[in-house]
Amino acid sequence: xxxxxxxxxxxxxxxAATTLSAALPSAEQEPSTxxxxxxxxxxxxxxxxxxxxxxxxxxSQHRYGGSELQTAELWLPHTEHNPPPESxxxxxxxxxxxxxxxxxxxxxxxxxxxxxxxxxxAVWSLEYRRTGDPGGGWPNTFTDVLNxxxxxxxxxxxxxxxxxxxxxxxxxxxxxxxxxxxxRADRLRGVIGLAAIVDIAQYARxxxxxxxxxxxxxxxxxxxxxxxxRAANPIHRAxxxxxxxxxxxxxxxxxxxxxxxxxxxxxxxxxxxxxxWIHPGTPAFKLLLRNLAELLP
Numbered sequence: 001x002x003x004x005x006x007x008x009x010x011x012x013x014x015x016a017a018t019t020l021s022a023a024l025p026s027a028e029q030e031p032s033t034x035x036x037x038x039x040x041x042x043x044x045x046x047x048x049x050x051x052x053x054x055x056x057x058x059x060s061q062h063r064y065g066g067s068e069l070q071t072a073e074l075w076l077p078h079t080e081h082n083p084p085p086e087s088x089x090x091x092x093x094x095x096x097x098x099x100x101x102x103x104x105x106x107x108x109x110x111x112x113x114x115x116x117x118x119x120x121x122a123v124w125s126l127e128y129r130r131t132g133d134p135g136g137g138w139p140n141t142f143t144d145v146l147n148x149x150x151x152x153x154x155x156x157x158x159x160x161x162x163x164x165x166x167x168x169x170x171x172x173x174x175x176x177x178x179x180x181x182x183x184r185a186d187r188l189r190g191v192i193g194l195a196a197i198v199d200i201a202q203y204a205r206x207x208x209x210x211x212x213x214x215x216x217x218x219x220x221x222x223x224x225x226x227x228x229x230r231a232a233n234p235i236h237r238a239x240x241x242x243x244x245x246x247x248x249x250x251x252x253x254x255x256x257x258x259x260x261x262x263x264x265x266x267x268x269x270x271x272x273x274x275x276x277w278i279h280p281g282t283p284a285f286k287l288l289l290r291n292l293a294e295l296l297p
Contacts (some may be wrong), residue, residue, distance in 0.1 A: 041281035044273035064151035075123035084159035089122035097171025102132035115280035181240035190242030194277035248272025
């Protein structure tokens, strides 16, 4: 049953057959243990369905700064019976979303991290100071992300292939991932924005609950803080050359118009909403896995 569960998890992930055959254990090996399966889900899932999913726990936690929020979770694939590749696991640096607000922490991304490890990736998932935290907000939040990425490359004794690293982020985390990719391009294979906020000045002029939280993160409105917004705006940056945006056409939190300036780098998931990207059972999550397989072959 455990083997069937693991096999089903791989099939649900949408991985290519060659990846599947390479990742599954040989006949001589007992398969590594997967605690559960993520069953296929409909499109346009709600936030509550993400937080209700079963999850694993990180392999280890690491500090990259003095605050208890300046931490990173390292998630490694199950290795009890399957040794890591000789070169180490490819790494996904993940930056969670939540409107940059401290009401939304790293916990809601645990299902994504769990599923990525089941697909053979190591995950370096960053927690960071947000609006409402001491020291949170622009630019310190972004500085936390950069320091967290740098800390990955200082790790020793972990089975990681640091020549194969991609940064991905969801929503407000996607905004931070795009900016980080522009400043750490030499260390990264690519950047994947999931329902990412691409034009923060335009976004701050909107009226939904996440859009209206933007001025608090930025310390003012776009009109009052024009230069600050320009510094924090991905559309005014030289982005990583392998930047990809994945966006759902039913996203009500980050409108699809946010991708307008990067249409050639955008893939649209029909029927997907805002949270589909972090639910391992959705078609959108399969699209994420296909992009990771292309960037981290």
